[in-house]
Amino acid sequence: MDDTALLHTYNRFPIVFEKGEGVRLYDDTGKEYLDFFSGIGVNALGYGYPKYTERLSEQITKLLHISNYFYTKPLISAAKRFTKASGMDRVFFTNSGAEAIEGAIKLARKYAHEQKDADCNEIIAFNHSFHGRSTGAVSVTGTKAYRQPYGPLLTDVKFADYNDIDSVRKLVNDRTCAIILETIQGEGGIHTADKEFLSEIRNICSANNIVMILDEVQCGMGRSGRMFAYQGYGIMPDVIAAAKGIGSGVPVGAFACREKFASLRPGDHGSTYGGNPLVTAAVDVCFQIFEEDGILDNVSEVGEYLYQKLDELNYDCIISHRGLGLMQGLEFDCEVKDILSKALDRGLVLISAGSNVIRFLPPLIISYSDVDEMISILKEILDELV
Ligand SMILES: *Cc1c(COP(=O)(O)O)cnc(C)c1O
Numbered sequence: 001m002d003d004t005a006l007l008h009t010y011n012r013f014p015i016v017f018e019k020g021e022g023v024r025l026y027d028d029t030g031k032e033y034l035d036f037f038s039g040i041g042v043n044a045l046g047y048g049y050p051k052y053t054e055r056l057s058e059q060i061t062k063l064l065h066i067s068n069y070f071y072t073k074p075l076i077s078a079a080k081r082f083t084k085a086s087g088m089d090r091v092f093f094t095n096s097g098a099e100a101i102e103g104a105i106k107l108a109r110k111y112a113h114e115q116k117d118a119d120c121n122e123i124i125a126f127n128h129s130f131h132g133r134s135t136g137a138v139s140v141t142g143t144k145a146y147r148q149p150y151g152p153l154l155t156d157v158k159f160a161d162y163n164d165i166d167s168v169r170k171l172v173n174d175r176t177c178a179i180i181l182e183t184i185q186g187e188g189g190i191h192t193a194d195k196e197f198l199s200e201i202r203n204i205c206s207a208n209n210i211v212m213i214l215d216e217v218q219c220g221m222g223r224s225g226r227m228f229a230y231q232g233y234g235i236m237p238d239v240i241a242a243a244k245g246i247g248s249g250v251p252v253g254a255f256a257c258r259e260k261f262a263s264l265r266p267g268d269h270g271s272t273y274g275g276n277p278l279v280t281a282a283v284d285v286c287f288q289i290f291e292e293d294g295i296l297d298n299v300s301e302v303g304e305y306l307y308q309k310l311d312e313l314n315y316d317c318i319i320s321h322r323g324l325g326l327m328q329g330l331e332f333d334c335e336v337k338d339i340l341s342k343a344l345d346r347g348l349v350l351i352s353a354g355s356n357v358i359r360f361l362p363p364l365i366i367s368y369s370d371v372d373e374m375i376s377i378l379k380e381i382l383d384e385l386v
Pocket residue numbers: 095096097098099101130131132133182186187215216217218219243244253
């Protein structure tokens with residue numbers, strides 16, 4: 001049915017997943033898997049986290065959707081927690097990461113048009129970035145294959161090299177309205193921004209009244225060991241985009257800004273589902289669980305252990321090891337898809353970033369022994385390869 005009824009945009013692995021429990025997944029034959037990809041970094045709390053499931057079940061029985069014409073308590077509570085945790089002043093909830101990026105771009109352009117002039121359109125983005133698949137988001141995504149077939153896209157987007165501040169400086173001019181980047185590049189192969197690079201971007205943006213947008217869709221919500229990755233850099237962006245982990249499984253994203261940049265006013269932006277009571281109940285309870293259950297401490301501690309264990313792997317085919325917290329990557333001198341298939345055979349779910357990087361994005365609740373188990377499976381596979 002996949003071949004005939006679905007638009008063939010994914011080459012799926014031949015597995016039918018049926019349920020999850022903790023950090024384990026089960027397919028339709030009952031086979032158990034250890035999850036080290038959490039649905040591309042979405043299932044931050046793993047599967048069946050009791051407080052989460054209870055809160056969502058309760059919300060389902062009350063109200064799923066009402067639109068943004070009215071208030072709901074989960075929306076307000078989620079907004080309070082989101083702004084408090086991020087240091088932003090205002091938030092708009094979306095249904096995905098791409099939509100969060102769309103909102104951030106619209107907000108930045110409107111801000112620049114009002115503060116400077118209508119010609120101030122240029123956006124500086126980065127090579128090897130990933131910001132989503134909608135037309136605006138692919139316009140700022142630095143991978144040609146994602147952009148090229150859909151032109152003309154948003155005009156006035158220029159690409160600089162990540163962690164190369166001179167390449168950014170060369171592109172800045174009177175018409176620059178925003179600089180957009182991931183604090184840690186995910187799809188591009190797990191590249192963390194250098195401290196100096198990020199603080200120089202902050203300086204450039206402040207000096208020229210350019211909107212600094214950080215895409216925290218993948219690296220946010222605790223994955224780096226901080227609630228948001230920029231909090232480990234001692235800087236504050238002007239606008240952020242989030243999604244993936246913020247609802248731990250329900251489709252929800254958000255863009256948020258500091259008061260000064262809140263250019264969007266009644267009628268300027270909207271979304272039918274955006275921030276509906278089901279998804280904002282999820283966001284609300286996720287932030288609550290992070291606070292009450294010490295999730296960030298677990299990420300830091302187990303993340304460090306994972307770093308050490310991956311560093312200890314001694315194979316010629318491994319070129320480098322990058323990342324932090326529970327967002328790490330191992331770069332190989334060859335394609336990794338065979339390794340991923342072999343891992344699935346042995347009951348371990350992993351994903352790649354590009355063709356030659358294995359990406360480790362486990363649920364944020366994994367334990368030391370889960371890391372040990374993953375490492376021993378990975379070693380078995382790599383031993384077979386050499
Ligand atoms: C996944 C991702 C997006 C897009 O999110 P969707 O929910 O798939 O639209 C945007 N930015 C980054 C950094 C991502 O990892």
